[in-house]
Amino acid sequence: MTTDQRSWLKLASVLLPILFSVPLVLGFFGSFHPALDAFAHFRLHLAVLMVVSAIPALFFGLWREGLMAIVLALTALATILVPSPAPSAEAGAAAAVPASHPEYKLLQLNLRYDNRSPGEVIRLIARQAPDVMTLQEVSNDWRPRLKAIEARYPYTLYCPNRSHIGGVAILSRRPFALGTTPQCVGSLIGLARIDFGGRSAIITALHLDWPWPYSQPRNVKMIVPYFERLQGPIIIAGDFNAASWSQTVRNIAAASKTQSVEGLRPSWFAIGMPDFVTQWIGLPLDHILTSDKIVNPRVETLPKAGSDHLPMLLRFSIGGVDNAGPDQQTVMLHD
Structure with a gap:
């Protein structure tokens, strides 16, 4: 040399x-x-x-x-x-759920609009048997496939398509809370208050655009007023197209008074990339945020199901008494 x-x-x-x-x-x-x-x-x-x-x-x-x-x-x-500090004993006691409060499951998945293995998704749903699902990229190709499982998930909300990739959707085995009306905010979010055995929670399916210079900042500006008006137990699940430490996720969490329960879990990967590669260089774009009335939330990342996003399964209970008033006062939103 x-x-x-x-x-x-x-x-x-x-x-x-x-x-x-x-x-x-x-x-x-x-x-x-x-x-x-x-x-x-x-x-x-x-x-x-x-x-x-x-x-x-x-x-x-x-x-x-x-x-x-x-x-x-x-x-x-x-x-x-670095993990967040463990909650104090007092906080843990406050979040404890009586044995009489059952546990529920929510499945979050960006289906991918052109998924070449839709049967894997249907089998995943059958294996996990979630109480409610939040889905993204529900394209025209996906509508008839999901229609086939509506006998088990009769309470549905499909939001308008965002071009060819489709919109967001909520499918539930549990009924919508009496007196409430599910709502879409364009193709970005779907909101539904669901009755979980007498205790209700607002379930939100979300799909943001890509970060700047694309439309993500405008998306956040549009939906933040809706989140600021929500009250009671809240779960926000979706493809944020943003990392958990980004300002985008922080803004949504602050507006909705929620926090992430997932930590660092790479969930997006290029089609065909092996799982072990995704675990190291994938991006954590899919998130589940919960309010303090959603207690003992636990998230696990499931094996891929034909999409370029990994499925996420949330187990949770609903604690406390909703003091926000009647359900219809906390969910029915208007532009």
Whole structure:
């Protein structure tokens, strides 16, 4: 290796980590502009690339530069990998559910509009037997297939198609709460208050567009007023097309007074990508948010079912007494 070659490699070992650090740092300022939040979705990937690209600097004796880059990357990783503090004993006692409160199941899945293995989805539903389902990309091809299971899930809400990929839908074995009317907000969200054995909860199916420069910021601006008006137990499930640490998810959680129960679970992957690859480099785009009246929520990611999104199964109970008043006052929304 010539002296010039070595000099260029040393320069590259310093510049590459700097190159990755720029979008990594900008992603922490998503509250200032959606363009910056777009970088946040790739925080995990950028941080890993920054660590890898900083290692050659150590071999060239550039210890200060290499270690500074690695420390910055690991600090960024800590913001998404370090688990939240465990709830206190008092909080745990407050969230405890009496044995008389049954447990229910919600299945969340982006079906993929052109799913080539629809039978896998139907078999998944039969195996899990969820009480309610929140679905996205319910295209025209999916409507007759879902019609076949409506004998088991007779309470349905289908929202308008968003182009050829379809809209969102809610399918439930449990009836809609008496006196309430399910509602769609365009093709973005479907809302239905469902009666779970005398205790009701608002179930929301959501599908946002891609991040900036696409329409996701406008989507959030449109739906936040609806979430701000909801009261009582709430579950928001869907394909957010946004990472759990993004400003997009934080804005929706703040407006609806909910929090994520899923943690870091990569759920999106390119068609044909093996599951083990998805677990490491997939993006966590599918989320389930719950309010404090949804108690003991637990989410597991299920094996793929022909879609480029993994199914998510939420187990939950409904605790406390809904003091928001009659059901019709908390669900019936108008533009």
